[in-house]
Amino acid sequence: MKVYKFGGASVAHADNILNVCNIIALEKEPLIVVISALGKTTNAIEKIIHEADTDKAVKMWDELCDEHKTIAKKLNAEEHSIVYLDEYQSEGREIIYDYSRRNSDEFYDQLISKGELMSTTIVVATLIERGLSSKWLDARKMFRSDERFRSANIQWRETEASVQDMINDHVQRYNVMVTQGFIASTRDGRTTTLGREGSDYSAAIISYCINAESMTVWKDVDGVLTGDPRIFPNATLISQLSYEEAIEMTYYGAQVIHPKTIQPIQRKEIPLNVKSFIHPDRNGTIINAAGGLLYPPMIVVSNNQYLLEFSSKDFSFIAERHLSMLFRKFNHYRIRVNMMRNSAISFIVCVSAEKERLELLKEEMAYDFEIEETTNLQLVTVRHYNQSTIDFLTKGKTVLFEETHDITYQMVLK
Numbered sequence: 001m002k003v004y005k006f007g008g009a010s011v012a013h014a015d016n017i018l019n020v021c022n023i024i025a026l027e028k029e030p031l032i033v034v035i036s037a038l039g040k041t042t043n044a045i046e047k048i049i050h051e052a053d054t055d056k057a058v059k060m061w062d063e064l065c066d067e068h069k070t071i072a073k074k075l076n077a078e079e080h081s082i083v084y085l086d087e088y089q090s091e092g093r094e095i096i097y098d099y100s101r102r103n104s105d106e107f108y109d110q111l112i113s114k115g116e117l118m119s120t121t122i123v124v125a126t127l128i129e130r131g132l133s134s135k136w137l138d139a140r141k142m143f144r145s146d147e148r149f150r151s152a153n154i155q156w157r158e159t160e161a162s163v164q165d166m167i168n169d170h171v172q173r174y175n176v177m178v179t180q181g182f183i184a185s186t187r188d189g190r191t192t193t194l195g196r197e198g199s200d201y202s203a204a205i206i207s208y209c210i211n212a213e214s215m216t217v218w219k220d221v222d223g224v225l226t227g228d229p230r231i232f233p234n235a236t237l238i239s240q241l242s243y244e245e246a247i248e249m250t251y252y253g254a255q256v257i258h259p260k261t262i263q264p265i266q267r268k269e270i271p272l273n274v275k276s277f278i279h280p281d282r283n284g285t286i287i288n289a290a291g292g293l294l295y296p297p298m299i300v301v302s303n304n305q306y307l308l309e310f311s312s313k314d315f316s317f318i319a320e321r322h323l324s325m326l327f328r329k330f331n332h333y334r335i336r337v338n339m340m341r342n343s344a345i346s347f348i349v350c351v352s353a354e355k356e357r358l359e360l361l362k363e364e365m366a367y368d369f370e371i372e373e374t375t376n377l378q379l380v381t382v383r384h385y386n387q388s389t390i391d392f393l394t395k396g397k398t399v400l401f402e403e404t405h406d407i408t409y410q411m412v413l414k
Helices: 014-023 041-050 054-076 080-097 104-112 116-128 156-170 199-210 243-251 262-268 320-332 355-367 385-396
Strands: 001-006 031-035 134-137 176-180 183-185 191-195 214-219 240-243 272-276 285-288 298-312 334-343 345-352 369-383 401-407 408-413
Touching: 001 014, 001 199, 001 369, 014 054, 014 116, 014 285, 031 116, 031 199, 041 054, 041 104, 054 080, 080 104, 080 116, 104 116, 104 191, 116 176, 116 401, 156 199, 176 199, 199 214, 199 262, 214 320, 243 262, 243 285, 243 369, 262 272, 262 355, 298 320, 298 355, 320 334, 320 345, 320 355, 334 408, 345 369, 355 369, 369 385
Parallel strands: 001 031, 001 214, 031 176, 134 176, 214 272, 240 285
Antiparallel strands: 183 191, 272 285, 298 345, 298 369, 334 345, 369 408, 401 408
């Protein structure tokens, strides 16, 4: 079997969903399809979550659900979807009304997951309407996780067994099985999520569990490029990547693939194709076990970075005790450390995090450390760098922090 994953842009509108159905219809073998929430639905639900303790939240939720129903109607998919969409709308209201009684991260997962549940319901209904033998599968019954809400960890042994059981139950009767990206559940049935943009990872989990022939991620670009085409219009396609190179790129922040995606499929040497849903006939990029490949400079740009400098208030050198304290708190508040430097009297880190979590960290650390913060920075990573590329990227910018390791150059720019 093959596994396809379609992101939010590919199902943003009724016409896009029809295009996805056309791509699916071309595959003759049994197919597992992982679908993200429609368009900017996840962002819209996050706005509702921020308003959850106000009267405005339920109104916003109803409007979002009505938009989904309108799309289903345009696709003539109401008959096979409206009951479920009404059910999700009702469940969402109950979650919002119950806001004050829930852990904030758990509340987030309960509501944000409705986006994927609604999108997959509409896609399956459209496939059925077009005469394709299709089955909706609940990812929460396949993916078992721990209780780390908003960034849950997969329990692999249980997940592998449940994925195989569910797929085997339906593969003889249905050509297409559609499930949700991004979501899972705890042993006691509470919904969790695998981290923002985690649908690629969901597809990789399924691919690993069923020993898939291949996995394909469908994007709005032609494949993996040497840079973000919105920033670098002259970025070019990389036709082939090794697993190791793809892991490095995603680790440093390349957005085309979720960072956790590669390792599960590498373990079983499952090829990963990155292709365009706009131009599905183009070859795209293949990621596999190939070695000895030569690469051009590849640029990853991460915005909204913070530079934090910690100095101890007791005039002592920054040593293991201080670092241990800081990294425990980075982990607790889920703050990603992208670069770091230790001197005798200070510890400097470039981090990315939600502003609220960063403020909580600073508040807690203020007793032990003097903290200086620089905001609105850009982290630029260049794999296989050369001097001309560095000169081009730094022209007119101030370099606050830089580091070189083997073939990788990183810098924090203002």
